[in-house]
Structure formats: structure tokens, C-alpha cells
Amino acid sequence: MTDESKHTTGIKKETDFRAPTAAKKLPRAVADGANGIIIAVADIAGSPEQVFHALTTNEVEQWWRYPGHYYQKDWKADVRTCGRWSVAVELSNGNLVNAWGEFCEVNFPNKIVMTRRFDSHPFLGDRETTITYRFEPAPCGTLVTVRDEGFIGRSQAAYGNAEIWEHVLGWLDAYLQREGASRN
Numbered sequence: 001m002t003d004e005s006k007h008t009t010g011i012k013k014e015t016d017f018r019a020p021t022a023a024k025k026l027p028r029a030v031a032d033g034a035n036g037i038i039i040a041v042a043d044i045a046g047s048p049e050q051v052f053h054a055l056t057t058n059e060v061e062q063w064w065r066y067p068g069h070y071y072q073k074d075w076k077a078d079v080r081t082c083g084r085w086s087v088a089v090e091l092s093n094g095n096l097v098n099a100w101g102e103f104c105e106v107n108f109p110n111k112i113v114m115t116r117r118f119d120s121h122p123f124l125g126d127r128e129t130t131i132t133y134r135f136e137p138a139p140c141g142t143l144v145t146v147r148d149e150g151f152i153g154r155s156q157a158a159y160g161n162a163e164i165w166e167h168v169l170g171w172l173d174a175y176l177q178r179e180g181a182s183r184n
Contacts, residue, residue, distance in 0.1 A: 024140040027169035031162035033155025040146040040165035046176035048109040048135035051142045054172060055112065055133060060087065063175030066167060068092055081106055085114065101128070110135055127154065141176070144169060 029040035044051050053059060058075040065071035070091050077085035086100040101115035117128040129150035136143045146165055151158035 025138075025143065027166040027173070029146075029162040029165040029169075031151075031155075031158040033151070033158045036149060036152035036154065036158055038146070038148040038151070038158055038162045038165060040148070040162065040169060042144055042166075042169035042173060043138050043140040043142070044144050044169065044173045044176060045141045045180055048137060048142045050176055050179075051135050051144060051172070052109040052112070054176060056085075059175075063171050064168065065171070066164075070097075077103075079103060079106055089118075104130070141173075144172075 025041060025043040027040065027042035029038055031038045046054075054063065056077055056079045060075045061072050070089050072087050073090055074086070074088040076087070077083065079085075081103055083103045083106075084100065085103065086098065089097040089099060091097065098119045099116060101117055103112065103114045105111060105113035112131075112133045114131050115128050116131055117126055119126060127150060129148055132147040132149075134145040134147075136145075146169070148161060148165065151161070
């Protein structure tokens, strides 16, 4: 039986797994501990402009929080290439961990590249990482891809942060879903 006759005899052709889908991509992250890289992806409610804004303004304080563990406060950012940003992370015990960095590339609303450093991260110490966010319109809002690199020699930090990125993208999606619902 030829391939052509299979299609005409009623045998169902399999769907190409590479074809785009309208199904929402839930937050997923994977770490390459040996090379010190994390890749995370998710469909996020809202336009690329809304996602970009939620990540670069003090809106961060409204949604980037891990109940029972930490929340962000005092966000400040000069959103331009070579502009600096900072935030205080308040832990559940009341201690503060400061994070800061600079924007290496700002391409509104498609891409952000920024450095990040903490004054006392339990796994990273004060090591700097580089985060790249890419935003693409998608059927369910915006496909966000995060690349977080700089974990060479700190594979446990890479694996732990991969799990955190899944949470972060989930919080961002939930926040923008609520914001979208309140606008309607």
C-alpha cells in the first residue's frame, strides 16, 4: 500500500507534532547543570507589551511572591540599555536579600536581557547570572521564553532555580489573567 493510498482508504494520518497548537503551554523549565543554563517557557495571559510591563515596572511587587517564603518590594528600574534595576526580597523570617543588576538589551516588547546578582543567595552567593526574556504573540497570549545562565559549578542552584522559574511564570500568568478579567 502506498502512502497516498493510505490517505484515501480512511486510515487517519497522524498530526505533525511540530505543527503549532492552540493549547496553552503551562510553565515548564529545565536545567543543564553542567553548562549552568536554565530554559523556561510558558504561555502567559496578555500581550507582549503587558508581559514586558509586568516584568520591568513595580508591578513586580504585586505578583512576584512565594507565599510563606518571600515577596518582592522596593522595585526600582531604569529600563534602558545600561540602566540599573534593584529589588528587595523579604523572606518569611523578615530578613532582606537585595537583588540588582543592569539591563544589557531592551527591545520593547520583544526581548529583555539583564544581569542579576544577590547580596546573599543560599546557592549562588553573590555570583551574577544573565537572564534573557523573549516574548512572542501566541494564541493564548504571549509565549515567554526565559534563559537564565551563569550557574556553571553550581548545578544544584540551576536545578532549584529551574523549579522556581516554573512558579514565577505561573504567578505572572495568574496575575495577568486577573488583570485581564478586571478590565473586562
